[in-house]
Amino acid sequence: MMKKIKIAFKPWMGFVLFGIVLALIPGLAQNTTFIKSSTIVTIGGTLIFAIAALGLNILLGYSGLISLGTAGFMGLAAYLSAYMTVDLGLPFEVSLIVAVLIPTLIGVLVGLISLKIEGMYLAIATLAVSEILRKTFEEFEFITNGFSGKSARFPQLLGFIQLDRASTYYLIVVVLVIAMLLTYNMMNGQVGRAFNAMRGSESAASAMGVYSLKYRLIAFALATILASLAGVMYVHFIRFAYPSTWNLKLSLDFLAMIVIGGLRSIYGTVLGAFIVFAIPDLFLKQIPFFNQLSYVLNGVLIIVVIMFYPSGLINIGFDIKRLWLKLRKGIHDAGK
Amino acid sequence: MMLENNELLKIEALSIQFGGLKAVDQLSFTIHEKEIFGLIGPNGAGKTTVFNCITQFYKPNHGNIYFRNIKDEVINLVDLKVHQVIRQGVVRTFQNVELIRELSILDNVLIGAHIDYKTGVISQALRLPKAVKEEAIYKAKAEEILKKLGIYERKDMLVFGQPYGILKKVELARTFMSDPKLVILDEPAAGLNDVETLQLAKTIRQIRDDFNCSVLLVEHDMRLVMDVCDTICAINFGKFLALGSAKEIQKNPLVQEAYLGKEEHDE
Amino acid sequence: MSIFIQIFLRSLETGSVYALAALGIILVFRTSNITNFSQGALGMFNTFVVVSIFNNFGVPLWVAIIGGLISALVIGMMIDLVIIRHTKKVSPVAKQIITLGLIMILVGLAPIFFGVDPLNLPRLIPEGNLTLAGANISYNGLFNILFGLMVMGGLFYILQYTKVGLAIRTTASNEYTARLMGVPTKTVTLGAWAVGSMLGVISGVMIAPTTTVTLNLMDVVQINAFVAAVLGGFQTFYGPVIGAYIIGVVSNLLLFYVSPVWGGQILYVLILLFLTVRPYGLFGKKVVKKV
Numbered sequence: 008m009m010k011k012i013k014i015a016f017k018p019w020m021g022f023v024l025f026g027i028v029l030a031l032i033p034g035l036a037q038n039t040t041f042i043k044s045s046t047i048v049t050i051g052g053t054l055i056f057a058i059a060a061l062g063l064n065i066l067l068g069y070s071g072l073i074s075l076g077t078a079g080f081m082g083l084a085a086y087l088s089a090y091m092t093v094d095l096g097l098p099f100e101v102s103l104i105v106a107v108l109i110p111t112l113i114g115v116l117v118g119l120i121s122l123k124i125e126g127m128y129l130a131i132a133t134l135a136v137s138e139i140l141r142k143t144f145e146e147f148e149f150i151t152n153g154f155s156g157k158s159a160r161f162p163q164l165l166g167f168i169q170l171d172r173a174s175t176y177y178l179i180v181v182v183l184v185i186a187m188l189l190t191y192n193m194m195n196g197q198v199g200r201a202f203n204a205m206r207g208s209e210s211a212a213s214a215m216g217v218y219s220l221k222y223r224l225i226a227f228a229l230a231t232i233l234a235s236l237a238g239v240m241y242v243h244f245i246r247f248a249y250p251s252t253w254n255l256k257l258s259l260d261f262l263a264m265i266v267i268g269g270l271r272s273i274y275g276t277v278l279g280a281f282i283v284f285a286i287p288d289l290f291l292k293q294i295p296f297f298n299q300l301s302y303v304l305n306g307v308l309i310i311v312v313i314m315f316y317p318s319g320l321i322n323i324g325f326d327i328k329r330l331w332l333k334l335r336k337g338i339h340d341a342g343k
Numbered sequence: 344m345m346l347e348n349n350e351l352l353k354i355e356a357l358s359i360q361f362g363g364l365k366a367v368d369q370l371s372f373t374i375h376e377k378e379i380f381g382l383i384g385p386n387g388a389g390k391t392t393v394f395n396c397i398t399q400f401y402k403p404n405h406g407n408i409y410f411r412n413i414k415d416e417v418i419n420l421v422d423l424k425v426h427q428v429i430r431q432g433v434v435r436t437f438q439n440v441e442l443i444r445e446l447s448i449l450d451n452v453l454i455g456a457h458i459d460y461k462t463g464v465i466s467q468a469l470r471l472p473k474a475v476k477e478e479a480i481y482k483a484k485a486e487e488i489l490k491k492l493g494i495y496e497r498k499d500m501l502v503f504g505q506p507y508g509i510l511k512k513v514e515l516a517r518t519f520m521s522d523p524k525l526v527i528l529d530e531p532a533a534g535l536n537d538v539e540t541l542q543l544a545k546t547i548r549q550i551r552d553d554f555n556c557s558v559l560l561v562e563h564d565m566r567l568v569m570d571v572c573d574t575i576c577a578i579n580f581g582k583f584l585a586l587g588s589a590k591e592i593q594k595n596p597l598v599q600e601a602y603l604g605k606e607e608h609d610e
Numbered sequence: 611m612s613i614f615i616q617i618f619l620r621s622l623e624t625g626s627v628y629a630l631a632a633l634g635i636i637l638v639f640r641t642s643n644i645t646n647f648s649q650g651a652l653g654m655f656n657t658f659v660v661v662s663i664f665n666n667f668g669v670p671l672w673v674a675i676i677g678g679l680i681s682a683l684v685i686g687m688m689i690d691l692v693i694i695r696h697t698k699k700v701s702p703v704a705k706q707i708i709t710l711g712l713i714m715i716l717v718g719l720a721p722i723f724f725g726v727d728p729l730n731l732p733r734l735i736p737e738g739n740l741t742l743a744g745a746n747i748s749y750n751g752l753f754n755i756l757f758g759l760m761v762m763g764g765l766f767y768i769l770q771y772t773k774v775g776l777a778i779r780t781t782a783s784n785e786y787t788a789r790l791m792g793v794p795t796k797t798v799t800l801g802a803w804a805v806g807s808m809l810g811v812i813s814g815v816m817i818a819p820t821t822t823v824t825l826n827l828m829d830v831v832q833i834n835a836f837v838a839a840v841l842g843g844f845q846t847f848y849g850p851v852i853g854a855y856i857i858g859v860v861s862n863l864l865l866f867y868v869s870p871v872w873g874g875q876i877l878y879v880l881i882l883l884f885l886t887v888r889p890y891g892l893f894g895k896k897v898v899k900k901v
């Protein structure tokens with residue numbers, strides 16, 4: 008009988024390991040025909056969306072505040088960063104900070120509104136904000152180039168390290184892992200408990216001293232910071248931004264990612280991002296007959312997943328565990 | 344001196360009306376240190392409204408609520424916002440047990456320490472040493488309280504699916520995290536059977552003796568109230584009826600009249 | 611003054627389009643507790659059906675429209691029967707994601723069935739103007755306004771004065787109790803989806819002649835329909851309808867008198883400000899939670 012060796016498995020190790028796995032993917036792209044180089048773009052895009060979705064998870068999953076405005080904020084950050092690096096020639100780091108700061112200020116303003124408006128009304132209100140932003144993208148041509156789209160370049164770090172697609176991908180992985188780690192720490196501490204309390208019972212939360220105003224603003228701030236971060240990474244990875252991208256459908260996609268992956272689940276958010284965004288590109292498009300139907304099948308997939316796993320696919324872990332235990336017991340009993 | 348030495352909470356001419364209805368009308372009573380104080384009255388008498396006014400969940404129209412807080416200052420609760428009340432040392436439980444189902448029992452109890460946390464969002468995100476230390480301190484405190492209430496073994500279990508009696512204890516544990524001086528219990532016996540109610544009586548006395556609090560018990564269950572309360576105040580239609588010991592209240596004709604002939608409805 | 615009246619009349623037409631879509635949304639929302647984000651896509655898809663029938667079968671437009679109504683009815687019913695009925699355990703938020711899946715299915719199927727080129731749908735009444743107090747309105751526009759009012763008037767009559775309407779209102783008020791009381795809530799939801807879908811295609815057919823029939827046909831309509839529901843309040847059936855007309859009128863006035871580019875957005879800002887004062891819309895009521 009082997010003695011069981013217990014390793015203290017700290018959560019941060021999981022995230023770092025996860026990051027390492029993600030980072031290996033471009034390497035595999037060189038060596039197999041199954042994973043093409045365009046896969047890097049798809050997976051990189053998925054991870055970028057996961058960052059924004061993580062922010063929405065903080066807002067909806069933990070704090071119970073519905074926002075359909077994620078797309079607008081992400082787009083705003085994307086355009087700001089593109090404009091500052093390309094037109095104003097500012098360093099990437101500076102443009103990153105400003106492009107995250109400005110949308111976050113607007114996000115906090117929306118957070119103020121959330122004190123009075125709730126539920127479906129808040130959702131549509133955030134949608135209205137996002138639509139106003141989208142119109143801004145179409146009209147403020149001197150910043151956004153309007154319908155022609157705005158281009159940007161791969162990031163240049165510290166003024167002289169020019170990244171290419173692969174290294175930008177690594178940067179995205181690093182940003183995602185840091186986002187996951189920080190979110191995990193916050194949600195498992197006092198702040199996260201305050202968010203949960205606000206979501207579970209506003210009156211109990213107030214009675215326990217949770218100041219609604221402060222924590223709603225923090226929730227919106229965190230969500231917008233992450234959405235903006237995603238926007239900056241998007242424009243410097245995809246290197247192009249169009250106004251039509253930042254629409255209701257995209258905001259709904261983010262909602263789908265966190266619901267499918269599992270509300271309040273950090274790994275689940277990434278899983279959800281893969282299912283909503285990457286699966287059609289990576290798998291469905293490869294099957295010859297289904298090529299045109301990939302969008303349709305993606306919709307069917309989303310519906311099926313919700314109907315069978317209404318609490319999110321991350322719970323599939325429990326089912327697999329149960330199945331495994333049953334199998335083990337079956338084998339054990341058969342051996343008797 | 345608004346409060347005498349051993350007085351803890353004094354409500355003075357408390358009044359609130361909703362529309363044309365006077366829910367609480369010129370009510371006054373005093374709760375002392377380490378006292379179990381019962382507030383009774385028939386259905387609709389205004390008991391819930393009274394303590395919602397004390398905790399500033401409703402803002403009273405008139406009256407004062409003097410309280411000797413944890414810093415031994417005498418303040419008027421009426422000047423505060425609802426989320427500031429707990430900081431002064433007044434906590435309440437909820438009849439509907441407002442716990443967070445998806446969190447563990449321990450996490451739910453830790454919410455009670457919310458106001459004591461000094462580290463900010465950023466420190467927590469980065470898990471700086473002071474944040475880790477603070478978390479450990481409050482975790483230990485929560486575990487102590489859970490042990491005192493006899494539910495320590497369940498600390499990591501999710502609140503979802505726990506029996507009702509356990510949930511009530513978790514809620515109590517949560518209130519103790521803030522080292523309160525006054526605990527307001529909102530119909531704690533609702534949904535409990537006889538055996539559980541006896542247990543509850545023991546727990547209430549434990550609150551007074553082990554945790555050094557006063558208890559304001561708002562309750563329908565007469566046997567519990569008469570059994571456990573040092574002083575009882577009876578109200579009806581938001582107005583003061585009588586104040587005294589259990590025996591005195593039972594013999595009071597006004598109180599009898601308020602309850603007599605009425606079918607006791609369970610909520 | 612005549613310009614004002616002209617804009618006002620034109621806005622009533624726009625308002626009708628929004629109102630029909632908004633009514634479709636609130637009907638489904640209040641009876642099955644789902645925010646149907648695919649309302650626009652449904653309308654778009656079925657409008658494509660109308661154009662298809664019209665172009666390929668050489669029948670009069672009104673026949674094609676009836677074809678579209680039937681298609682809308684069938685699709686709406688299928689959605690309820692195949693999907694919505696089996697979502698009892700699903701949270702309200704997750705239900706909204708289902709409607710997102712529906713969008714993807716509809717938007718994915720449309721090019722396969724109807725091709726990728728923008729199509730044209732003519733007006734029902736191709737020519738002719740009416741002059742009213744110095745303002746011009748096309749016969750078609752007038753027809754749209756009146757037809758819209760007629761449809762909604764009919765639906766409201768059914769809601770208020772018939773047994774069917776009572777069943778709908780009871781289900782909308784409290785589905786669980788309604789079921790216990792013997793109201794056929796399953797049929798009510800089925801009907802709601804069907805009618806909602808049909809309202810969507812009427813809306814689409816009304817707006818299609820002013821633009822081309824593409825995948826994005828109903829995008830603006832849908833957003834304004836939701837804003838109308840928020841403005842009018844989700845608690846009543848008439849709230850969103852009135853909200854839709856208000857949006858139709860005010861946005862056109864803003865576009866003409868204030869800013870042809872930002873008129874719509876200014877309206878959104880005004881509505882947001884309005885919501886901070888009345889967070890449940892014009893006719894909404896707050897549900898008070900007792901602690």
